[in-house]
Amino acid sequence: MKAFLTLSLALASLAGATTYPLTLTDDLNRKVTLKAEPQRIVSMLPSDSETLCAIGACDKLVGVDDYSDYPQKVTTLPKMGGLYDPKIEAIVAQKPDLVLVSKYGKIVEPLTQAGITVIVVNPETYEEVFSKTLVLGKIVNREAQARTLVTGMRRDIARIEILTKNAVRKPTAYFEVDPTPYSIGPNSFMGVLLTKAGARNIIPASMGDFPKVDPEFIVGANPQIILGVDAKTAAARPGWSSMTALKSGKVMALPKGLDTIFSRPGPRMPQALAQLARIIHPELFK
């Protein structure tokens, strides 16, 4: 295993530099050409900001969206607004040679018309977190670093998975992302992490990735752990106080910080998984 890793790392560095002009198809199926290695990048997605920094391209960032807050370095950069209220003029004023955006929102068109290269890199599924990291690596000429990052993430995740696989009992879990209530399906990237953390998601794949759930379905499924709701709120909901999770006290809101990391399809996925596994299987981490 180790030899394989070293070999693949060596091969990765041999793969060498990206050649420009680089043409690629982005997440809105647009063909985009980069004339040269981008030096002034604006990132409008927190996960893209994190990935760029994790592969050693943090210095290229000249602006980020309002929600990018990791690592420390990006918090000092000019804020360019959010998904629904981007500050397009401020972005243009930074004279970026590349803007990375989400596939939602409406800034692709005006920025393109202003003559700025825009690429949509929008990881959503578990596997996309890795594949988009490699795409970003190619875009900013940090392919080797991106490969190293991906290998490292997969290794860290595998380490936790080995532990949780051996868990004697895997509790059934309900994970709430929004009190309406919305939950996560097993195929969403968060759902994959929940399963890898050693829980059995009560939401079947057929309900979709982020389904709105009928409250009586949750009570009917009677999960052993409830995450994403604090115990007081859960107990106040009609019929919930009779559920197994409430009786055994296994109900908790995600600790501050974890809620952000967990909902961000970026390089901190292994950390989110580790914390989540610790909550679901404290006995494995003694």
Add this chain to the structure above:
Amino acid sequence: MNSDPPQEAPLPERLRSTGPVSVPISRPRQVWPRTLLLLALLLSAIVLGTGLGSVNIPPGEVLGALWRGLASQFNGAELVSNDVIVWQIRLPRVMMGVLVGASLSVCGGAFQGVFRNPLADPYLLGVASGSALGATLAIVLEWPRALIPVSALVVALLAVAATLSLAREGRRFPPTRLILAGVVVGSVLSAGTTALILRGEDRARQVLAYTLGDLGFSGWRDVLTVLPYAALGCGALLLLARALDTLQLGDLTARSLGVPVERLRLIVVIAASVATAGAVAYVGVIGFVGLIVPHMVRLAFGASHRVLLPLSALLGGALLVYADLLARTSPLSQVGIVTTLLGGPFFLWLLRREKEL
């Protein structure tokens, strides 16, 4: 654009044909079979709504669960598994549907009568946009869930107060001014809600769910909180039915028959706002029920308010429970989405039909 018609002018002929114009004589004997029919519809809605859902429970078990739930109020026994779903989740949800559907429909019927406008609905005077703003405020500021309806209710009543004071002309409340003021207040408040949603992006979904109307998480406590608003508001409107009938003859005639038109209008507006705000506070803005149900009743059973308002309550309650059942068991997911999807086309059909008559 035509200038506004004088207030005493009758409605255009085609709107009057099925509009809220009173049928001079109502025959109580013919009303009973219809009432029984709607009562049966409501009862079947309650039975089906309690038995079906994402977990299907056979009728016998439902009855048992209802009995054990009722008994547990006295002997304090703890409910288990499906009993919990029937007694603590479905039945209150169904009852909330009945209350809200009935409230919205009665208010819609009363509003259409008092403004002599078939397009009037319970949200006319800014009640919905006020509630939405209040709820959004509470959600974005992350207040506890129990405070969301309180905040919705307060802002809704403030919105109605603002509409009334804007529309006031001396001691009178002319209908055209009331409707215009309601539209303006509603638009301003909606703009405020949108601004708040943009500020608190990550809460946007919760706000959206509220503005689309949702009966999920309605418990017995919520039902008991809404009940007095519904009883007070709808009760007052039912008592005013005869006066509303007289009002259909025109303000002048009504006045000469001894109806205090302006005071009646104010009381109806306040009573309807109390009932609507109470309903909206917990379950959000449920579209089209209040607009459609009175028309359905009018088409089928006649337009006298003494028949229209109580039958609207029965049909509205049944309809909302069925709509919620559909929402719970289909990917449409929210009752407000169902009512709007069903109500919109029905309303267009109604408009076309009126043109032909």
